[in-house]
Amino acid sequence: xxxxxxxxxxxxxxxxxxxxxxxxxxxxxAARKVLLTMTREQVVEEAxxxxxxxxxxAGFPMGIKWSFMRPHPTKPxxxxxxxxxxxxxxxxxxxxxELNPHSIVEGCIIGCYAIGANVAYIxxxxxxHLSKERLWGAIREARAKGYLGKTPFGKNFPVxxxxxxxxxxxxxxxxxxxxxxxxxxxxxxxxKPPFPAQAxxxxxxxxxxxxxxxxxxxxxxxxxxxxxxxxxxxxxIGDGGVRLYGINGHVKKPCVVELACGPTIxxxxxxxxxxxxxDKPLLCVIPGGSSTPLLRADEVVNAPDEKSPMHAWHGKNxxxxxxxxxxxxxxxxxxxxxxxxxxxxxxDPVLAMLNLMQFYHHESCGQCTPCRExxxxxxxxxxxxxxxxxxxxxxxxxxxxxxxxxxxxICAFGEGTAMPALGxxxxxxxxxEEYATGARTKAQARLTVD
Amino acid sequence: MAFALSPERxxxxxxxxxxxxxxxxxxxxxxxxxxxxxxWVSEEIVQYVAHKLDVPPAHVQGVxxxxxxxxxxxxxxxxxxxxxxxxxxxRGAYGVIAQCEKKxxxxxxxxxxxxxxxxxxxxxxxxxxxAPMMQVDKEYHENLTPERIDAILTKLxxx
Ligand SMILES: Cc1cc2nc3c(=O)[nH]c(=O)nc-3n(C[C@H](O)[C@H](O)[C@H](O)COP(=O)(O)O)c2cc1C
Ligand code: SF4
Ligand code: FES
Numbered sequence: 001x002x003x004x005x006x007x008x009x010x011x012x013x014x015x016x017x018x019x020x021x022x023x024x025x026x027x028x029x030a031a032r033k034v035l036l037t038m039t040r041e042q043v044v045e046e047a048x049x050x051x052x053x054x055x056x057x058a059g060f061p062m063g064i065k066w067s068f069m070r071p072h073p074t075k076p077x078x079x080x081x082x083x084x085x086x087x088x089x090x091x092x093x094x095x096x097x098e099l100n101p102h103s104i105v106e107g108c109i110i111g112c113y114a115i116g117a118n119v120a121y122i123x124x125x126x127x128x129h130l131s132k133e134r135l136w137g138a139i140r141e142a143r144a145k146g147y148l149g150k151t152p153f154g155k156n157f158p159v160x161x162x163x164x165x166x167x168x169x170x171x172x173x174x175x176x177x178x179x180x181x182x183x184x185x186x187x188x189x190x191x192k193p194p195f196p197a198q199a200x201x202x203x204x205x206x207x208x209x210x211x212x213x214x215x216x217x218x219x220x221x222x223x224x225x226x227x228x229x230x231x232x233x234x235x236x237i238g239d240g241g242v243r244l245y246g247i248n249g250h251v252k253k254p255c256v257v258e259l260a261c262g263p264t265i266x267x268x269x270x271x272x273x274x275x276x277x278x279d280k281p282l283l284c285v286i287p288g289g290s291s292t293p294l295l296r297a298d299e300v301v302n303a304p305d306e307k308s309p310m311h312a313w314h315g316k317n318x319x320x321x322x323x324x325x326x327x328x329x330x331x332x333x334x335x336x337x338x339x340x341x342x343x344x345x346x347x348d349p350v351l352a353m354l355n356l357m358q359f360y361h362h363e364s365c366g367q368c369t370p371c372r373e374x375x376x377x378x379x380x381x382x383x384x385x386x387x388x389x390x391x392x393x394x395x396x397x398x399x400x401x402x403x404x405x406x407x408x409x410i411c412a413f414g415e416g417t418a419m420p421a422l423g424x425x426x427x428x429x430x431x432x433e434e435y436a437t438g439a440r441t442k443a444q445a446r447l448t449v450d
Numbered sequence: 451m452a453f454a455l456s457p458e459r460x461x462x463x464x465x466x467x468x469x470x471x472x473x474x475x476x477x478x479x480x481x482x483x484x485x486x487x488x489x490w491v492s493e494e495i496v497q498y499v500a501h502k503l504d505v506p507p508a509h510v511q512g513v514x515x516x517x518x519x520x521x522x523x524x525x526x527x528x529x530x531x532x533x534x535x536x537x538x539x540x541r542g543a544y545g546v547i548a549q550c551e552k553k554x555x556x557x558x559x560x561x562x563x564x565x566x567x568x569x570x571x572x573x574x575x576x577x578x579x580x581a582p583m584m585q586v587d588k589e590y591h592e593n594l595t596p597e598r599i600d601a602i603l604t605k606l607x608x609x
Contacts, residue, residue, distance in 0.1 A: 087576070089578050090574070167519040184476060355536045
C-alpha cells in the first residue's frame with residue numbers, strides 16, 4: 001500500500017535554511033538528544049533497530065556497518081558520505097542536498113558520534129554546484145549556532161563537516177575508489193580486504209554511508225528507531241523506514257517522492273508517475289539504477305514452495321511486488337537506488353543496451369582486464385549488431401564476454417556491467433536475433449515514444 | 451610568466467589545506483581552482499600543483515588524466531554538456547544533441563571557430579527526473595524543449 005510520508009521532504013517546499021529546519025521539523029533536536037543523553041554504544045544499538053538498509057545501492061544495514069567501527073589506539077576515525085550520485089537513473093540525493101541540506105549535517109553529527117569520528121567528509125560530484133553551495137551554507141549556519149565545532153551542543157566531542165568534490169568519474173561512487181579520490185589520487189577501487197572500517201580514508205578506520213542513508217538518521221532518532229522502522233511495509237523482513245523514490249523515463253510525471261518502504265513498481269508508475277506517456281503499455285523497467293537488471297512487464301513471480309520468502313506473491317506480476325532489498329533480489333534483480341527507469345512499448349531494447357554499454361565502456365577505470373576489455377568489447381559488439389553487421393554468434397559472444405567479467409574484477413563495477421547486459425540478452429532475445437537476421441534495423445529504432 | 455593563483459584563490463587553498471591530514475588530499479580541489487582561473491590544466495599548472503602540495507608531478511598528471519572534468523587542452527569560453535545516458539535518451543537527449551550540433555555548426559567534442567562554445571556529451575548528471583537536460587558552465591538546464599535550447603545557445607553565441 002502506498003504511504004506518503006514527509007520526514008525528509010517536508011521542508012522541500014518551505015526552504016533550506018536552518019531556521020526553517022528548526023521551526024518546522026524539530027531540526028537538530030535528535031542530534032542534541034543523542035550527544036547529550038546517550039553513549040556511543042547506545043547510539044549504535046539504537047541505530048540497528050531502525051533497519052536502515054544502505055540507500056546507496058547495496059542495501060547493507062547501516063547500524064551493523066556502524067558497529068564495525070572499533071576505536072583505534074592511535075588513529076582517528078572518519079565518516080565519509082557518498083554523494084557521488086552517478087548511477088544512471090538516480091536523481092534523489094541531489095534533491096536532499098539542494099532542498100534539505102541540514103538533515104545531512106545533522107545526520108553527520110549523529111553518525112560521527114556513533115562511530116567515534118571527529119570529521120565527516122561529504123564527497124559530492126563536481127557537477128552539482130548548487131548542491132555543494134547549499135551544503136556549505138548549511139555547514140556555516142550550523143557552525144555559527146555551535147552545532148558543529150569543538151563542543152557541539154556543549155558536548156566535549158568535536159565535529160567538523162567538510163564538502164569534498166570529485167572531478168567527473170562514475171567509478172568514484174564505489175566506496176574505495178571514492179576514498180582514493182578523497183586522498184587526492186586517481187579514483188581506482190582498492191582490493192578488499194582491508195575494508196574501510198579497518199583501513200579507509202588516510203589509512204584510518206572509516207565508515208562510508210550514502211547521503212540519503214545519513215539524512216534519514218535524524219528522523220529515525222526523533223521517532224525512536226524501532227518506530228521509524230515500523231513505518232515500512234517491509235519492517236518484518238528488516239527493511240525499515242522511509243525512502244526517497246524516483247521515477248523517470250516514459251512516465252507522464254517524472255519526480256522524486258518520499259514513501260514508506262515497500263511500494264510496488266506499478267504504484268510508482270501509475271499513482272506517482274501519472275501513468276505512461278501516451279498511455280502506452282509498459283515494456284520493461286530498470287528498478288534501481290542502470291546496474292540493476294531489468295524487469296519485463298510480463299514477468300510473474302514463480303515461488304510455488306510455501307517456504308519460499310516470495311510465496312506470498314506466487315503467480316503475481318513482478319510489478320506488483322513491494323520494492324525491497326530482499327524482495328528484488330528474490331526476483332532476480334536488485335533494489336539499487338530506488339529510482340525506477342520506465343520504458344514503454346516501442347522502445348528498442350538493443351539501442352537501450354547499446355546506450356548503457358557505451359556508458360560502462362566510458363566509465364571503466366581500466367585496472368582489471370576483464371572489465372576494461374570486456375566493457376569495450378560489449379560496446380563494440382552491440383554496436384555491430386545494431387548497425388546490421390552482426391550474426392547470431394555475436395549474441396552468444398555478448399553473453400560470453402559478460403560471463404567472463406562476472407566475479408573476475410576488483411570491484412562491483414564488473415557485475416554492474418555484466419548483469420544488466422545479461423538481463424537485456426535473456427529478456428529481449430527475440431529482438432537481438434531480429435537484428436542479427438536483418439528482420440529489424442536501426443532505421444526504425446527509437447528510445448523516445450511520441 | 452609562471453602560473454600563480456589569484457590572491458583570493460590562494461586564500462581558498464589555505465583554507466582547503468586545513469581540512470585534511472595530508473597535503474595530497476588537496477590535489478583535486480587545487481586543480482579545480484587552477485582550472486577555474488586558467489580554463490584548462492597546462493603542464494605548467496601540473497608543475498605548480500606538484501610544487502605546492504609536495505607531491506611528484508607524475509602524481510598530479512595521473513590525477514589530471516583520470517578525471518573527465520580536467521581539460522588537458524584549451525577549451526571554449528563556455529562549456530555545454532548534454533547528458534546522453536539512457537534515462538535522458540528516453541526523453542529525447544539524442545534530439546538535443548542533434549539540435550546543438552546543428553545550431554553551433556560543430557560536432558560533439560569540438561569548439562566553435564570563435565572559441566565561444568565547446569560542445570560535449572555527459573554521462574548521467576543526476577537529473578533523470580527532469581530530462582532531457584544539459585549543463586552550461588556551472589548551471590543545469592532541465593526539462594529542455596527545442597525553444598529553450600535555442601534560446602540558451604543563442605545567448606552563449608552572443609556572449
Ligand atoms: C560502480 C559503483 C558505483 C557506485 N556509485 C555510488 C553512488 O554514486 N552513490 C552511492 O551512495 N553509492 C554508490 N555505490 C555504492 C558504494 O560503494 C557504497 O556501497 C555505498 O556508498 C555505501 O553506502 P550505504 O551503505 O549507505 O548505501 C557504488 C558502487 C559501485 C560498485
Ligand atoms: S571492475 Fe572495472 S571499474 Fe572496478 S576496478 Fe576493475 S576495471 Fe576498475
Ligand atoms: S540520464 Fe541524464 S541526468 Fe540521468
